[in-house]
Amino acid sequence: WCQGYSEPGSGSDLASLRTKAERQGDHYVVNGQKIWTTNAHFADWIFCLVRTSNEGKRQEGISFLLIDMKSPGITLDPIYLVDGTRTPMRHEVNQVFFTDVKVPVENLVGEENKGWTYAKYLLEFERGGQAFGPRLRKAYRHLQTLSKTQMSEGEPLSADPQWREKMAALGMEIDAVEMNELMFYSSLKTGDAPGNMGSVVKMRGTEVGQKLTELAVEAVGWYGTPFTELRNYDSNVVPVGGEYVDDVSPRYFNNRKTTIYGGSSEVQRNVLAKAMLGL
Known part of the structure; x- marks a missing residue:
């Protein structure tokens, strides 16, 4: 597993995250980006905070999804840190991009829009x-x-x-x-x-x-x-x-x-x- 919380511009202020999950029938369609994702290049799954609503407080529109890292539409980009490590596949953190990624509704953890509480x-x-x-x-x-x-x-x-x-x-x-x-x-x-x-x-x-x-x-x-x-x-x-x-x-x-x-x-x-x- 890897953890999909932080985004560009949404780190310490995590409630401002913008990765979006839209319900379409029995799937969510996820679009957005996560960053500083440790060992995403080894992970089979990612537990991910996504925005499912823009109504009310920012924290109230966040849901918790489990996403298969082999899903079509997921791409990774390694981030090389200032510690000097450049050996291929020995890097530590990554950017993860989601483009029209389909996630079954049953992969929702708990209730929709309650993900902030679980996180x-x-x-x-x-x-x-x-x-x-x-x-x-x-x-x-x-x-x-x-x-x-x-x-x-x-x-x-x-x-x-x-x-x-x-x-x-x-x-x-x-x-x-x-x-x-x-x-x-x-x-x-x-x-x-x-x-x-x-x-x-x-x-x-x-x-x-x-x-x-x-x-x-x-x-x-x-x-x-x-x-x-x-x-x-x-x-x-x-x-x-x-x-x-x-x-x-x-x-x-x-x-x-x-x-x-x-x-x-x-x-x-x-x-x-x-x-x-x-x-």
């Missing part, structure tokens, strides 16, 4: 259910190893007091992310909906992840200059500067998107301010 519920799990803690902890260990191999004024960077202070502060932020995630998963275990904790986990998990990549770039200095050819799997170019350095810049650039997708950090702060602080 919001799913986003609670997307935002909080990504297990940021283990990945951040692994990246933190790699950063510790990296700092031991990089020299600063004749000594390993790991011995520099200012660097150690930065690493200690980052370690505490990872601890906090893990604690928030445990609260999130505890609510799921008891059968509760994730609610606002999904926003907390997503916001802090992605922001701390970006801090990790920023510190890694700082650690390797000019060794982190991105070499596009290193990102190809058949490359014979040998990395310069020690273990892990060839991956530092691509990870830094790729992680710029994490505080945007699934609802930007600004959106999450607005959600929390309204729901938890009553602002």
Whole structure:
């Protein structure tokens, strides 16, 4: 499966989406475009938000359709990111175009024009259910190893007091992310909906992840200059500067998107301010 939510001009303001589904007998006919669709080139199906009505509030005219990616009228266009990956079929995100795509009415999830409600519920799990803690902890260990191999004024960077202070502060932020995630998963275990904790986990998990990549770039200095050819799997170019350095810049650039997708950090702060602080 892949997810068809965002559109050009309708990302954080998802309710403004324009991909249209018109009911014609026992089918919907879908026309429009989705963007930033992760792994659409591997997916068999897409669950898709479409506009089925222009009446009332924008959120009230959205429906949730399941669409076979092999349907006539669907075309894909790869999007190559600034992380340097150019190997065919190893890209991450795509544009998906729908031109008179026929979708059986039985592929409608729930009620027509209620798709916004279902999408919001799913986003609670997307935002909080990504297990940021283990990945951040692994990246933190790699950063510790990296700092031991990089020299600063004749000594390993790991011995520099200012660097150690930065690493200690980052370690505490990872601890906090893990604690928030445990609260999130505890609510799921008891059968509760994730609610606002999904926003907390997503916001802090992605922001701390970006801090990790920023510190890694700082650690390797000019060794982190991105070499596009290193990102190809058949490359014979040998990395310069020690273990892990060839991956530092691509990870830094790729992680710029994490505080945007699934609802930007600004959106999450607005959600929390309204729901938890009553602002």
